[in-house]
């Protein structure tokens with residue numbers, strides 16, 4: 304990315320950020336949780352699953368598994384059965400149990416608060432780690448989910464479709480204090496207006512700053 308291009312992109316971010324903030328004043332994470340462990344588990348469950356469904360599952364799940372030891376001690380088959388409706392339950396059960404065991408063994412039973420440590424947990428990639436860092440610990444983090452990737456590309460903020468590369472592109476053009484909120488806003492905008500198949504450019508409040516506005520070839 305050239306310096307000039309980065310400046311243009313940063314300027315675009317500064318234009319669209321306040322508009323999206325005004326449009327979605329309640330933008331925040333959609334997953335329900337009451338501590339960082341619950342957030343980590345809900346985020347693992349949310350892969351390829353809607354946040355609404357995850358919240359339905361975790362309502363009972365977090366009453367049943369109250370401590371990190373409850374997860375670590377539970378047989379994998381039991382966890383699988385309890386999270387079945389989240390899909391991909393075998394891999395998710397392995398990630399949840401494995402992460403809890405690793406947290407007990409390597410981090411004194413507390414969810415770690417750095418990206419380097421979080422990604423050492425089984426099944427935890429940068430996206431999940433950033434969700435936990437940003438929403439659990441309040442640290443600057445950009446969580447690149449499918450909406451963030453799609454909208455960043457349409458808005459000309461990155462040409463990358465690889466989540467990690469795109470995250471680093473965004474980190475260069477968004478002020479650090481806005482990283483968490485910018486991710487939430489793009490997710491809200493992606494769910495409401497800039498949908499995957501048919502973005503509603505005519506009703507889009509940031510269309511005048513969007514290079515892909517009403518250009519299907521750029522969707």
Ligand code: SF4
Pocket residue numbers: 457458496497498502503504505507508509510511513514515516517
């Ligand atoms: S103008 Fe269209 S493509 Fe651009 S952000 Fe808005 S809805 Fe998405």
